[in-house]
Amino acid sequence: MPRSFLPYGRQAIDDSDIDAVVDVLRGDWLTTGPAVDAFDTAFAAAVGAEHAVSCSNGTTALHLALAALGVGEGDSCIVPAITFMATANAARYCGAEAVFADVDAETGLMTPDTLAEALERADGPVRAVLPVHLAGQCEDLEGMARQATSAGAVLVEDACHAVGTVFRGAPVGSCAWSAAATFSFHPVKTIAAGEGGAVTTDDAEVAARLRRLRSHGIERDPSRHRRRAGEPWWHEMQALGWNYRLSDIQAALALSQLKRLPEFVARRRTLAQAYDRVFVDMAPLVQPLARTPDCEPCLHLYPVRIDFERAGISRAGVMTALRERGIGTQVHYIPVPDQPYYRDRYGAACLPGAGHYYARTLSLPLFVGMDDEDPLRVAAALGEALGL
Numbered sequence: 001m002p003r004s005f006l007p008y009g010r011q012a013i014d015d016s017d018i019d020a021v022v023d024v025l026r027g028d029w030l031t032t033g034p035a036v037d038a039f040d041t042a043f044a045a046a047v048g049a050e051h052a053v054s055c056s057n058g059t060t061a062l063h064l065a066l067a068a069l070g071v072g073e074g075d076s077c078i079v080p081a082i083t084f085m086a087t088a089n090a091a092r093y094c095g096a097e098a099v100f101a102d103v104d105a106e107t108g109l110m111t112p113d114t115l116a117e118a119l120e121r122a123d124g125p126v127r128a129v130l131p132v133h134l135a136g137q138c139e140d141l142e143g144m145a146r147q148a149t150s151a152g153a154v155l156v157e158d159a160c161h162a163v164g165t166v167f168r169g170a171p172v173g174s175c176a177w178s179a180a181a182t183f184s185f186h187p188v189k190t191i192a193a194g195e196g197g198a199v200t201t202d203d204a205e206v207a208a209r210l211r212r213l214r215s216h217g218i219e220r221d222p223s224r225h226r227r228r229a230g231e232p233w234w235h236e237m238q239a240l241g242w243n244y245r246l247s248d249i250q251a252a253l254a255l256s257q258l259k260r261l262p263e264f265v266a267r268r269r270t271l272a273q274a275y276d277r278v279f280v281d282m283a284p285l286v287q288p289l290a291r292t293p294d295c296e297p298c299l300h301l302y303p304v305r306i307d308f309e310r311a312g313i314s315r316a317g318v319m320t321a322l323r324e325r326g327i328g329t330q331v332h333y334i335p336v337p338d339q340p341y342y343r344d345r346y347g348a349a350c351l352p353g354a355g356h357y358y359a360r361t362l363s364l365p366l367f368v369g370m371d372d373e374d375p376l377r378v379a380a381a382l383g384e385a386l387g388l
């Protein structure tokens with residue numbers, strides 16, 4: 001049988017996932033039912049947080065987190081230049097401005113230094129700092145939390161890439177140093193729900209606000225109602241929220257996938273180590289992402305740094321050559337301040353680390369269903385494309 005195309009990422013669905021979804025379809029609740037609460041409870045436990053509030057996707061998770069933490073008009077939020085655009089957009093949804101921090105050219109991550117520079121550059125009060133755990137790695141969260149606090153801001157982790165990652169013994173999502181962390185369950189991410197997301201927090205008040213805001217601002221807990229009506233139909237809209245709910249169909253899939261997380265983490269680590277080993281011999285033309293101290297990543301992506309100039313071939317040329325060999329790649333990410341919307345709003349940014357990172361990065365296939373020999377095959381095809 002000819003080998004199928006290897007995309008840069010894809011979901012891993014088995015019969016247990018399918019059965020879990022079918023059970024919900026046969027039951028009474030397609031949405032606002034028990035599968036959502038079961039997932040929220042299990043996800044909080046899995047990442048070691050006091051509370052998890054699921055929602056419709058990772059973008060709405062970011063919006064909910066910033067809204068629940070009081071980010072609004074006139075505020076600024078620090079966002080690294082290398083991320084998916086949703087991180088910055090969430091600030092804009094709240095009426096706040098995104099201030100782009102540079103990143104380390106070798107890791108793609110915002111660092112204490114680039115954060116300090118961005119805090120300096122921001123005009124207006126900085127309300128939130130959003131480190132992005134690019135590819136599943138993370139930087140010094142403790143140090144960045146200290147910097148955020150002394151600037152009067154909260155730390156909100158965009159952990160959409162980092163379920164399964166551990167920093168200084170604390171799982172990402174446990175909010176050991178942050179006010180909240182946000183996750184995505186898009187099919188290319190580590191856990192798939194079709195579409196889905198979650199916010200974790202250790203603060204009960206923030207969790208209550210998140211639950212209200214994900215469902216129109218309606219407070220369901222009678223003990224939190226302002227009017228004690230004693231009327232069975234009574235419910236209160238206490239703030240302007242949205243319909244950002246996860247359905248029970250999605251929650252059942254997410255919960256089934258969460259049970260498989262240990263298997264997913266182990267498989268991703270094995271595959272990443274196989275890549276790491278083969279790229280030792282391809283330096284300096286090809287190098288894996290530089291690793292950060294104290295972080296045990298569960299990589300969501302496997303980006304490599306490639307010296308295209310030295311190889312004498314463009315990135316587009318390499319992508320095409322790999323595609324012809326049945327290998328999909330992607331670029332994570334075009335610097336967000338270079339997107340026309342942000343360029344029009346803030347003007348051209350001068351962020352040399354992000355520029356240097358972007359010029360060399362290419363994400364290779366990494367997903368649970370890959371075969372043991374796939375990393376070698378991909379590396380060999382890459383070496384050939386680069387004329388090694």
Ligand SMILES: *Cc1c(COP(=O)(O)O)cnc(C)c1O
Pocket residue numbers: 057058059060083084086087132158160161184185186196197
């Ligand atoms: C995927 C992603 C998001 C958004 O998640 P969706 O579920 O696609 O809305 C936000 N931030 C980062 C870093 C992401 O990779």
